[in-house]
Amino acid sequence: MRAIHKGLEGVIVGESGISFIDGSKGRLLYRGYDxxxxxxxxxxxxxxxxxxxxxxxxKELNRYSNELRAHRYLPKRIVKMMHTFCGxxxxxxxxxxxxxxxSCHDPDSRKDSPKHLLSTGxxxxxxxxxxxxxxxxxxxxxxPIEPDPEMSHAANFLYMLSGERPDEIxxxxxxxxxVLHADHELNASTFSARVTISTLSDIxxxxxxxVGTLKGPLHGGAAQEVYSMLRQIGxxxxxxxxxKNALGRHERIMGFGHRVYKTYDPRARILRxxxxxxxxxxxxxxxxxxxxxxxxxxxxxxxxxxxxxxYSASVYHLxxxxxxxxxxxxxxxxxxxxVAHVLEQYADNRLIRPxxxxxxxxxxxxxxxxxx
Amino acid sequence: MRAIHKGLEGVIVGESGISFIDGSKGRLLYRGYDxxxxxxxxxxxxxxxxxxxxxxxxKELNRYSNELRAHRYLPKRIVKMMHTFCGxxxxxxxxxxxxxxxSCHDPDSRKDSPKHLLSTGxxxxxxxxxxxxxxxxxxxxxxPIEPDPEMSHAANFLYMLSGERPDEIxxxxxxxxxVLHADHELNASTFSARVTISTLSDIxxxxxxxVGTLKGPLHGGAAQEVYSMLRQIGxxxxxxxxxKNALGRHERIMGFGHRVYKTYDPRARILRxxxxxxxxxxxxxxxxxxxxxxxxxxxxxxxxxxxxxxYSASVYHLxxxxxxxxxxxxxxxxxxxxVAHVLEQYADNRLIRPxxxxxxxxxxxxxxxxxx
Numbered sequence: 001m002r003a004i005h006k007g008l009e010g011v012i013v014g015e016s017g018i019s020f021i022d023g024s025k026g027r028l029l030y031r032g033y034d035x036x037x038x039x040x041x042x043x044x045x046x047x048x049x050x051x052x053x054x055x056x057x058x059k060e061l062n063r064y065s066n067e068l069r070a071h072r073y074l075p076k077r078i079v080k081m082m083h084t085f086c087g088x089x090x091x092x093x094x095x096x097x098x099x100x101x102x103s104c105h106d107p108d109s110r111k112d113s114p115k116h117l118l119s120t121g122x123x124x125x126x127x128x129x130x131x132x133x134x135x136x137x138x139x140x141x142x143x144p145i146e147p148d149p150e151m152s153h154a155a156n157f158l159y160m161l162s163g164e165r166p167d168e169i170x171x172x173x174x175x176x177x178x179v180l181h182a183d184h185e186l187n188a189s190t191f192s193a194r195v196t197i198s199t200l201s202d203i204x205x206x207x208x209x210x211v212g213t214l215k216g217p218l219h220g221g222a223a224q225e226v227y228s229m230l231r232q233i234g235x236x237x238x239x240x241x242x243x244k245n246a247l248g249r250h251e252r253i254m255g256f257g258h259r260v261y262k263t264y265d266p267r268a269r270i271l272r273x274x275x276x277x278x279x280x281x282x283x284x285x286x287x288x289x290x291x292x293x294x295x296x297x298x299x300x301x302x303x304x305x306x307x308x309x310x311y312s313a314s315v316y317h318l319x320x321x322x323x324x325x326x327x328x329x330x331x332x333x334x335x336x337x338x339v340a341h342v343l344e345q346y347a348d349n350r351l352i353r354p355x356x357x358x359x360x361x362x363x364x365x366x367x368x369x370x371x372x
Numbered sequence: 373m374r375a376i377h378k379g380l381e382g383v384i385v386g387e388s389g390i391s392f393i394d395g396s397k398g399r400l401l402y403r404g405y406d407x408x409x410x411x412x413x414x415x416x417x418x419x420x421x422x423x424x425x426x427x428x429x430x431k432e433l434n435r436y437s438n439e440l441r442a443h444r445y446l447p448k449r450i451v452k453m454m455h456t457f458c459g460x461x462x463x464x465x466x467x468x469x470x471x472x473x474x475s476c477h478d479p480d481s482r483k484d485s486p487k488h489l490l491s492t493g494x495x496x497x498x499x500x501x502x503x504x505x506x507x508x509x510x511x512x513x514x515x516p517i518e519p520d521p522e523m524s525h526a527a528n529f530l531y532m533l534s535g536e537r538p539d540e541i542x543x544x545x546x547x548x549x550x551v552l553h554a555d556h557e558l559n560a561s562t563f564s565a566r567v568t569i570s571t572l573s574d575i576x577x578x579x580x581x582x583v584g585t586l587k588g589p590l591h592g593g594a595a596q597e598v599y600s601m602l603r604q605i606g607x608x609x610x611x612x613x614x615x616k617n618a619l620g621r622h623e624r625i626m627g628f629g630h631r632v633y634k635t636y637d638p639r640a641r642i643l644r645x646x647x648x649x650x651x652x653x654x655x656x657x658x659x660x661x662x663x664x665x666x667x668x669x670x671x672x673x674x675x676x677x678x679x680x681x682x683y684s685a686s687v688y689h690l691x692x693x694x695x696x697x698x699x700x701x702x703x704x705x706x707x708x709x710x711v712a713h714v715l716e717q718y719a720d721n722r723l724i725r726p727x728x729x730x731x732x733x734x735x736x737x738x739x740x741x742x743x744x
Contacts, residue, residue, distance in 0.1 A: 004384045007570070007722035011383055012376045017732030032733035045741070053732075057744040077456050084449050088476035096577065100469040100584075104460035188571050188725045192581060195564045198379070199588025205468065209564060209581035212472075216571025218723050350379035351590050353560045360389030360425075361404035369417070372429040 004357060013191075013352065018050060018340050019183040023260040028267065030183055039270045043153045043178040044068060047125060047336040050183055051118065051343070064122075065152075071126035072147035072156065074098075075105050079134060079144065086138045091328045092215040094135040096208055099124065103204035112202055117346055120203045121339035128335050129153065132328040133160035154178055157332065162320060169281045170319055173274045177315055180267040180308060181330055183337030185260075189214035193338045194345040198352040203342055210338045211331055223326035226255040226313035230290050239293040247301060255310030256298050264305045271311035278318050287314035376729060385563075385724065390422060390712050391555040395632040400639065402555055411642045415525045415550040416440060419497060419708040422555055423490065423715070436494075437524075443498035444519035444528065446470075447477050451506060451516065458510045463700045464587040466507040468580055471496065475576035484574055489718055492575045493711030500707050501525065504700040505532035526550055529704065534692060541653045542691055545646045549687055552639040552680060553702055555709030557632075561586035565710045566717040570724040575714055582710045583703055595698035598627040598685035602662050611665040619673060627682030628670050636677045643683035650690050659686035 005011045020029040028035040031049050038046055044065045048056045056064060078098060085094060106120055134144040137160075145160045154175035158166040166174070186194075193210040197203070213219060233242045246253060258265055272291075279288040291306075291314050298304050309326075316323055377383045392401040400407040403421050410418055416437045420428045428436060450470060457466060478492055506516040509532075517532045526547035530538040538546070558566075565582040569575070585591060605614045618625060630637055644663075651660040663678075663686055670676050681698075688695055 002384055004386060006386050007724050008380070008383070008385055008726035009722075010374075011380070011726040012374055012729050013380055013726040014376060014378050014728055015731040016728035017730065020730040020732065020734065029732075029734060032736035033738050034735075037738035041741070055739070055741075055744060058741060061741065081453055081456065084453065085473065085476045093472070093475045093576070096580065097469060097472040097475075100465070100472050100580065101457065103465045103469075104457045185730075186726060186728045188567065188723055191725060192564060192567045195560065195567055196581060196585045196588075199560050199585050199591035201584055201586075201588030201591075204465070205584025205587055208468065208472065208584050209568060212573055212577025212580050213568045213571050214573075215577055216568070216573030219571035219573075350381075351560055352379050353563060354380035354383040354385040354558060356386055356388035356558045357384050358389065358392040358557075359387040360392065360401075362392065362401060363406075364404035366405050366409035367427070369413070369427075369430060369433065372427060 002357075008354070013186070013194075014348075014350075016186065016341070016344060017053070018337065018344060019185050021185050021260050023258075023262050026261055026263040026266050026269075028184070035180065035266050036270065038179055039176055041179065043175055043182070043333070043336075046179045046182050047153075050336045050340040051121070067122055068126040068153060069147075069149045071123045072130050072149070074127060074130050074134065075102075078102060078105075082131075082135050082138055086135070090215075091132060091135055091139075091325060092211065092331070095128070095131055095328055095331060096211040096215070098131045098135075099211055100204060100208045102127065103202065106202075106204065112200065112346075114343060114346060117203050117343055118339075121207075121335075121342065124203070124207055125335050125339060128332045129157035130160065132325065132332060133157060136161060136322070136325060136328075158319065158321075166319075167281075169278055173278045173315055174319060176270060176274050177312060177329070178333040180270060181333035183334070183340065186341075188216075188219045189334065190338055190341050193342050195352045197342045197345050198349055200346075200349065203339070206342045207335065207338055210334075214327060214331055214334065222254050222309040223313040223316060224323045226310055227317055227323045229254050230287060230294075230313060233290055233294070235286065236289040236293045239290055240297055243294060243297045243301070253294070253298060253302075253304075255306055255313065256302070256304040258305075258307045261305065261307070265307045267308040268306045268311055271308065271315060272306070275311045275314050275318070278315060282318055284318060287317060374729075380726065385558070385566075386720075386722075388558065388713070388716060389425070390709065390716060391557050393557050393632050395630075395634050398633055398635040398638050398641075400556070407552065407638050408642065410551055411548055413551065415547055415554070415705070415708075418551045418554050419525075422708045422712040423493070439494055440498040440525060441519075441521045443495045444502050444521070446499060446502050446506065447474075450474060450477075454503075454507050454510055458507070463504060463507055463511075463697060464583065464703070467500070467503055467700055467703060468583040468587070470503045470507075471583055472576060472580045474499070475574065478574075478576065484572065484718075486715060486718060489575050489715055490711075493579075493707075493714065496575070496579055497707050497711060500704045501529035502532065504697065504704060505529060508533060508694070508697060508700075530691065530693075538691075539653075541650055545650045545687055546691055548642065548646050549684060549701070550705040552642060553705035555706070555712065558713075560588075560591045561706065562710055562713050565714050567724045569714045569717050570721055572718075572721065575711070578714045579707065579710055582706075586699060586703055586706065594626050594681040595684040595688060596695040598682055599689055599695045601626050602659060602666075602685060605662055605666070607658065608661045608665045611662055612669050615666060615669045615673070625666070625670060625674075625676075627678055627685065628674070628676040630677075630679045633677065633679070637679045639680040640678045640683055643680060643687060644678070647683045647686050647690070650687060654690055656690060659689060
């Protein structure tokens with residue numbers, strides 16, 4: 001009798017050189033660099049690092065940033081399509097559909113090569129913020145705002161959402177958030193992208209699968225739930241009572257604990273500092289204070305640390321971002337990881353196809369319909 | 373050092389009671405019934421069997437068939453969207469995009485339950501032939517043909533493609549082809565549907581992933597390549613020379629051999645008989661004769677048996693179906709298996725998330741951009 005690996009937990013599907021997590025020490029590396037060192041760089045720089053396997057020099061970063069800026073625009077018929085579906089799809093459903101539809105603008109989709117995968121992947125990385133911002137504005141009865149090629153990846157997204165150019169600290173906070181979510185080993189969405197490309201399908205198919213997989217509540221960001229909880233708590237002085245009551249009813253406190261990190265999630269620590277800075281600048285300390293207090297109570301009573309979603313909630317709220325965009329923002333960042341994994345899978349491919357044990361009946365006698 | 377299971381070959385991800393293959397004996401069971409016994413039943417009957425785990429009685433089959441007939445229609449805005457993309461997408465890209473877009477007509481997409489998964493899944497099974505036929509006609513500058521609720525699932529698809537009601541033998545041949553492709557254990561597309569639903573995402577996401585994964589040449593039907601080869605061969609008398617020359621050049625003969633079946637693929641045997649019948653009725657024996665001869669030569673020279681794609685090629689051609697529809701037809705049939713697997717995964721879910729071994733560098737020193 002062979003062993004069943006339900007959920008494939010701990011099963012090693014292959015080698016990877018993209019990111020590395022040391023859960024016991026609370027460390028995360030992208031291509032060998034500590035996330036704490038990368039936190040001050042830009043999303044463009046980290047995206048380049050994930051795709052090309054090394055940090056860019058100034059000229060390379062400039063070229064890559066320009067490539068992203070040039071590909072931010074959406075074809076007219078795609079925008080038209082978004083209007084058609086508006087109001088009847090969640091932002092993640094819209095993102096999944098648009099990524100799939102964008103293959104109609106890929107004249108070379110039938111002849112794949114690493115070079116074509118890379119350039120199409122970069123095009124999608126560039127377009128993700130535009131798709132999310134456009135759909136969000138159309139959904140809310142607002143005119144979509146054209147991308148501004150003068151702005152960074154992070155600033156331009158905030159600008160396309162609100163129509164206002166973000167201040168420096170807001171841009172920095174959002175950029176950091178994007179950097180922190182860009183890759184995280186073989187999570188379920190990344191794995192689904194690799195499964196899809198393993199039949200030598202195409203990158204639109206792979207990224208579409210990843211978006212659909214990220215959409216599930218067992219994967220995507222929980223920042224929205226964290227924010228709802230913080231709103232319910234209302235102020236710092238209610239935290240202790242709220243948490244103790246919730247734990248007494250055996251309810252889960254959102255944004256705490258992680259399957260992999262057994263200590264402080266390094267991303268949460270960075271985002272906590274960013275959240276503090278942003279709160280000070282906005283002169284709204286309420287969300288940060290509640291969060292820190294919740295962290296204290298949870299650590300003392302349950303020995304659990306906050307995960308990356310926990311401080312994302314307050315950061316997004318302080319940036320004026322509607323919290324129903326938490327999973328789409330996760331996708332805007334994680335797509336760099338997805339593309340890197342697709343390229344890695346493609347470069348040394350084997351069809352990914354595990355097996356199941358059949359536990360149903362055998363040899364049933366077929367009775368013709370007339371006699372049933 | 374733990375073992376690497378590249379491609380997860382032989383790794384057991386869980387139990388399943390849907391289909392069972394005995395490759396050494398050339399047997400395939402759906403829910404315990406031998407495919408040879410099911411070959412004469414209808415796609416509706418087999419679809420019901422896969423979804424509900426048992427054969428329907430007359431009343432149940434009637435109700436299920438009516439449900440499928442009622443859901444064949446596509447919403448207007450979806451058809452409009454297909455017009456917009458026409459000519460710039462392959463049929464599989466169009467199918468993937470439309471499945472994703474159809475979630476906009478699912479008012480309950482945010483609250484999933486087994487019942488909701490099943491009813492949405494049945495809706496998609498019903499609509500797949502319409503999507504493929506509509507897109508094919510629009511692509512070829514023809515008006516789409518409305519589904520006919522009087523016809524069976526198989527007959528209605530042939531009717532929507534050509535505008536002509538198929539004769540009995542044509543309907544039977546196509547129905548058999550659909551029955552034979554409806555499930556096949558945990559192939560890559562089915563696995564990708566299970567990975568996606570394992571985050572508790574939704575059925576549109578899962579089926580969209582499956583279509584994108586099926587699209588790859590390492591998975592989808594090879595009937596198109598088989599047909600190209602038969603056209604090149606041209607007639608029965610050229611077969612031996614063609615095959616020997618190709619083998620001499622170490623080229624692969626399409627439609628032969630199977631990873632699992634080490635003897636005659638039971639589906640190929642059934643389709644061979646169907647192909648003979650159809651050829652006799654159409655009084656066009658050329659394709660059948662070439663195929664049988666190719667089979668003889670391959671068995672003698674390479675000890676390889678034809679797989680299910682091999683006779684599909686001639687059957688589709690004899691039915692007047694353009695061979696670029698081979699993968700979409702595969703999807704039209706396999707979606708019943710996909711939905712059954714999604715339901716099975718959902719009923720006893722565990723997030724599917726294997727791991728990788730990190731082989732990249734560690735502890736790289738971050739050099740600020742200015743100094744690179």
